[in-house]
Amino acid sequence: MSVTNPKPSDPKPSDPRILNYGDHAVLVHWEVDGFDAAVSDTIHGLAARLRAKGAFTEVMPGYDSLVVSFDSDVMPMRSARRRVEDALRRVSTKDAQADGRLIEIAVDYSGPDLAAVAEHAGMSADAVIRAHVARDYRVCMMGFIPGFAFLSEVDTRLAMPRHATPRAHVPAGSVGIANWQTGIYGLDSPGGWQIIGRTDSIMFDASRDVPFLVEAGDRVRFVPA
Amino acid sequence: MTISVLNGGTQTTVQDAGRPGFRHLGIPSSGAADRLSFAVANHLVGNPWDAPALECALGGLHLRFERPMVIAISGAEQWAQVNGMNAPMNRAFAVEIGDILTLSYAREGCRSYVAVAGGLEATEFMGSQSTYMPAQLGGIEGRALKAGDEVERADDAPTMTNTIPASYLPKLSNHIVLRARSGPEWELLDAHSRRYLFTTPFIATPATDRMGSRLRGDRIVTSEPLAMTSGPLLPGTLQCPPDGQPILALADGHCTGGYARGLHVIQADQWLLGQIAPGAKVSFRRAFEAEAPEILRVRNAVWSALIPGFSF
Numbered sequence: 001m002s003v004t005n006p007k008p009s010d011p012k013p014s015d016p017r018i019l020n021y022g023d024h025a026v027l028v029h030w031e032v033d034g035f036d037a038a039v040s041d042t043i044h045g046l047a048a049r050l051r052a053k054g055a056f057t058e059v060m061p062g063y064d065s066l067v068v069s070f071d072s073d074v075m076p077m078r079s080a081r082r083r084v085e086d087a088l089r090r091v092s093t094k095d096a097q098a099d100g101r102l103i104e105i106a107v108d109y110s111g112p113d114l115a116a117v118a119e120h121a122g123m124s125a126d127a128v129i130r131a132h133v134a135r136d137y138r139v140c141m142m143g144f145i146p147g148f149a150f151l152s153e154v155d156t157r158l159a160m161p162r163h164a165t166p167r168a169h170v171p172a173g174s175v176g177i178a179n180w181q182t183g184i185y186g187l188d189s190p191g192g193w194q195i196i197g198r199t200d201s202i203m204f205d206a207s208r209d210v211p212f213l214v215e216a217g218d219r220v221r222f223v224p225a
Numbered sequence: 226m227t228i229s230v231l232n233g234g235t236q237t238t239v240q241d242a243g244r245p246g247f248r249h250l251g252i253p254s255s256g257a258a259d260r261l262s263f264a265v266a267n268h269l270v271g272n273p274w275d276a277p278a279l280e281c282a283l284g285g286l287h288l289r290f291e292r293p294m295v296i297a298i299s300g301a302e303q304w305a306q307v308n309g310m311n312a313p314m315n316r317a318f319a320v321e322i323g324d325i326l327t328l329s330y331a332r333e334g335c336r337s338y339v340a341v342a343g344g345l346e347a348t349e350f351m352g353s354q355s356t357y358m359p360a361q362l363g364g365i366e367g368r369a370l371k372a373g374d375e376v377e378r379a380d381d382a383p384t385m386t387n388t389i390p391a392s393y394l395p396k397l398s399n400h401i402v403l404r405a406r407s408g409p410e411w412e413l414l415d416a417h418s419r420r421y422l423f424t425t426p427f428i429a430t431p432a433t434d435r436m437g438s439r440l441r442g443d444r445i446v447t448s449e450p451l452a453m454t455s456g457p458l459l460p461g462t463l464q465c466p467p468d469g470q471p472i473l474a475l476a477d478g479h480c481t482g483g484y485a486r487g488l489h490v491i492q493a494d495q496w497l498l499g500q501i502a503p504g505a506k507v508s509f510r511r512a513f514e515a516e517a518p519e520i521l522r523v524r525n526a527v528w529s530a531l532i533p534g535f536s537f
Contacts, residue, residue: 019409020406020407021408021409021459021462021486021489022405022406022407022408022459022461022462022488022489022490022491022492023406023489023491023492023512023514023517023518023521024491024492025459025489027409027456027457029409047249057245057246058245058246058248058249058254058457058459059249060248060249060457060480060481061249061457062454062455062456062457062481063454063455063456064454064456065454065456065457066457067456067457067459069459071492071536072492072517072518072521073492073518073521073522073525073536073537076518077514077518141455141456141457141481142249142250142251142480143248143249143250143251143457143479143480143481144251144455144458144479144480144481144482145251145359145360145479145480146250146251146252146359146360146362147251148251150455150481186251187359187360189359204251204360206350206360206361206362206367211351212250215249215250216249216250
């Protein structure tokens with residue numbers, strides 16, 4: 001009997017590397033090519049476990065990595081690494097899937113780069129929109145600025161590189177594509193993503209009780225406005 | 226009305242100890258860029274070390290006091306004057322109604338802290354009054370102070386001021402030496418870059434602010450072109466983009482980045498990041514694995530004895 005290829009939903013993705021990040025942070029990094037849903041589930045499950053303990057200053061999930069920072073006078077590097085290793089052993093992809101919300105975001109697909117993405121994909125603009133709304137996306141990471149949502153991978157046909165020179169001004173709510181990633185700008189900012197649409201949903205509003213519309217681990221469904 | 230701003234200077238913001246714990250939401254920790262000088266100023270006027278105070282980058286701040294109060298100034302080396310007469314640094318002193326405080330250009334270091342007994346009133350966001358200008362959070366309308374602003378004192382003044390012996394106070398200079406450990410992508414830098422990082426100073430370019438400092442020096446590059454997926458980023462990290470000019474992230478720095486994270490400044494030296502002025506020399510020294518926790522332990526022991534509750 002031979003072992004065949006692992007199923008796409010294999011709950012045990014390849015072992016990550018744990019690296020010291022300076023003297024007061026640890027990075028967990030998975031070697032993946034592009035986006036890996038099982039790795040992403042593991043990262044968010046791990047983030048939830050590590051955050052629940054309340055021992056770390058920051059618990060920051062990414063696409064293929066997670067960083068925790070800590071006060072190294074209270075928690076020595078050795079013990080931080082041990083906590084991360086323990087949590088990694090216990091984590092299951094179910095940790096992440098259980099608490100992620102599904103948030104619908106209405107998008108007006110008339111962005112300045114929609115035509116360019118359509119040409120890049122060899123599709124009509126309508127087909128690009130259909131492909132972009134056809135799947136739900138995982139919020140993999142927030143930042144670089146408040147409210148920016150880095151989402152999981154788009155239909156491979158839509159994967160288009162960033163602009164060589166970023167735009168000086170991209171309005172808040174812009175929905176864009178950068179290679180296999182798609183994302184939503186939380187604030188007006190400079191940016192290089194291919195902008196295919198815009199939402200009126202406010203991603204970040206400091207005056208709201210809950211300032212953030214989405215958080216890492218949530219799922220996003222785009223709906224044509 | 227307690228304090229009138231006559232001139233905001235280069236960039237003056239209200240800062241406290243920051244809002245750590247929200248980087249996963251894209252919210253930087255912010256807070257005083259030089260946590261030590263900030264804590265010193267607060268302690269001198271009898272405040273808790275983390276009370277909101279003014280952080281003035283490079284100088285030029287002019288304030289008029291509309292009520293008698295006790296203040297202290299700490300941080301960058303500069304001339305502070307009240308009504309044109311020299312005022313002390315690192316010591317609490319009283320000001321009267323109508324007194325005008327001016328901070329001249331910082332000669333050594335970059336940021337000064339003006340603490341007022343009783344602390345300052347500012348907008349709170351996620352547990353902190355620190356100003357984060359890119360999203361207009363905290364502080365006074367989330368922005369730098371400008372002429373015409375009025376800043377209120379939060380509470381009645383504490384009655385006891387404190388002193389800190391001069392021999393303990395750090396001597397700031399325009400050559401900032403930061404002890405650092407390797408970042409996650411250290412191994413991916415080429416051999417020349419790895420040697421150069423620890424041997425020759427860089428110059429902080431004019432692109433130096435609360436978000437970060439772009440450094441100029443020999444090129445720091447990865448041995449292979451690096452197509453990295455964006456990932457989490459912390460203050461004190463030296464990012465190394467393909468153009469070879471590294472960027473040191475500060476308190477307001479982005480929460481994620483896509484460049485090689487070559488070095489990370491040790492916890493005990495992070496406060497010094499706030500004293501990098503444009504044009505300053507910046508050198509990195511390797512902190513060894515066993516050394517970094519010891520530096521931190523000793524510094525925390527000394528400073529928590531001087532300033533209750535403070536740690537680096």
